Amino acid sequence: MGKLIELNDGLRLVVCENPAVRSVSAGIFVAAGAVNEIPEEAGISHFIEHMVFKGTRRRSVFDVVNDIDSVGAQINAYTSRAHTCYHTVSRDAHAAECLDVLADIYLDPLFDEDALERERNVVIEEINEAEDTPDDLCVDRLFSAFFKGHPLGNNILGTKKSLAALTSDSLRAYRRKFYTPARTVVSVAGNITAEQAEELVKEKFASFAGESLPRVPLPSARHASGAFTRRKKDIEQVHIALAFPGVAYGSKLHMAANIVSSAFASEMSSRLFQTVREKLGLCYGIYGYLSAYENNGAYVIATSVSPANAERAAEAIRDEIRLLLKEGLTPAELEKGREQLKTALVLGQEKTSVTMMAQGRHALMTGELYDIDARLAELDRVTAEDAREAAETMFRPHCAAVSVVGRDPADISSVIRG
Structure with missing residues (x-):
């Protein structure tokens, strides 16, 4: 059984202790995904997921991944329709280092203009790859048709046109709006106690503060009948x-x-x-x-x-x-x-x-x-x-x-x- 701890300004921590293993997995979940986007900013949640890895004030783009690789850990992220997640897995001895990197990229991304232009091209290639993967393309188009006019119909990657309009300022504005304590959950599982995890998260997220938009429920199901x-x-x-x-x-x-x-x-x-x-x-x-x-x-x-x-x-x-x-x-x-x-x-x-x-x-x-x-x-x-x-x-x-x-x-x- 796990433990749910509420921290500053509504930030939540979930800890599941498992002393039988020698690993620790950690993840930061934020209620920001394709459902939160307007058409003009389609794909911005996913683009931010990419851009947080491109450097902070403390770490260069190389340091972000090298600090993880140097302790034999793994780091990754994904964007879904309803949320974004940044996560690591490591030996228990290196849980603190992993949480430090996760907190750093989550709280303090630079959104450098040059890096943004390079990463825009990377995401465009990801869109091209999806277009060339017929099973993915088929399901993406299915969701857009089935949930037409509903936020769940929004495409996670966005379009080349919407990506072209995104700037560092628009990424910062979206992040300020949605990346708030009350919309964030930190989840930790493995050979770590709840007390250890709470101490680490309090330390790494000490600067995380701010008011949050109220969580607005998704509209009721609305399916495009016969799409x-x-x-x-x-x-x-x-x-x-x-x-x-x-x-x-x-x-x-x-x-x-x-x-x-x-x-x-x-x-x-x-x-x-x-x-x-x-x-x-x-x-x-x-x-x-x-x-x-x-x-x-x-x-x-x-x-x-x-x-x-x-x-x-x-x-x-x-x-x-x-x-x-x-x-x-x-x-x-x-x-x-x-x-x-x-x-x-x-x-x-x-x-x-x-x-x-x-x-x-x-x-x-x-x-x-x-x-x-x-x-x-x-x-x-x-x-x-x-x-x-x-x-x-x-x-x-x-x-x-x-x-x-x-x-x-x-x-x-x-x-x-x-």
Whole structure:
């Protein structure tokens, strides 16, 4: 069980002690992501994530990574739709050095103009890479179509046009607005005591102060019913991604929806994998996953097939959805999905990095500790009726959004909704 400590001006610290390991994972989570951006600054959260590594008053761009490499640690970061995270993992002996680097880049980035111009080109290449990665492109376009007009439809990378308009001043203004104590969670897990972690964080974040904008909940779910998006690409396969209404993070159906996902499309023994790949031989891989946010969500199914098989694959997916809605999960599928998720939770908590991530995200979204025993108990309470309700909530074909990318991608949306 972890410990949640509130520090200066609303800064929160989550600590999960694990004396059985010799590592410490640390992360800084901030409620600043694509959902917070206006069109003119699209991609700014992600651009800031890049730029904080480009030097502080105490460290050059080389020193930032060299100070981590010199103690054998690892540092990285990511930007999501709802938040940004900066994180490290190291031997327990070097937790203080890692927290010092994390705090330095988080609190005191320079946003140097020359570095900004270089990094702008780097992010443009990242956009180019995403454009050349059809499965990523397909899902990005899917979210933009499914959540059209909603903040969750914002593209994390932004566009080349929006990036061109970003300046050091605009990055500083955005950072001042969102990088505040009350919007920040520090998560630490591993061979470190709560007292040690609190002392370190108080020391490293002593200068962190300021008022925060109130956390404004995302607007209620608004899906572009019947959305379809198609992008022509000179590639061998057609990439297909489907989005259905999901469930909110922590809602009463959240665990049931995860069990449905596991049985329907997340495992090699799942219905879609067994039908579309093993029985029909139409694809190499097919998978589904739940993207859950504070009061919104999406359930995504993705695969890639030869153009001639696109309609047949869509029909197979549609038929499996119909069967699920008609008959529900079998008792064996319900128990298998339950056990898959419980095992994933337990095994994940044996890794300090997974624990740190789970606690940080959960505290940022809910203001509470992530209690694995409570999650396991929730899974045990899921009934067949809960699973049926979750499936009926998610799989509403008339609400489905469809994204296809390929040489001459057919409009399979009518098949899915048929």
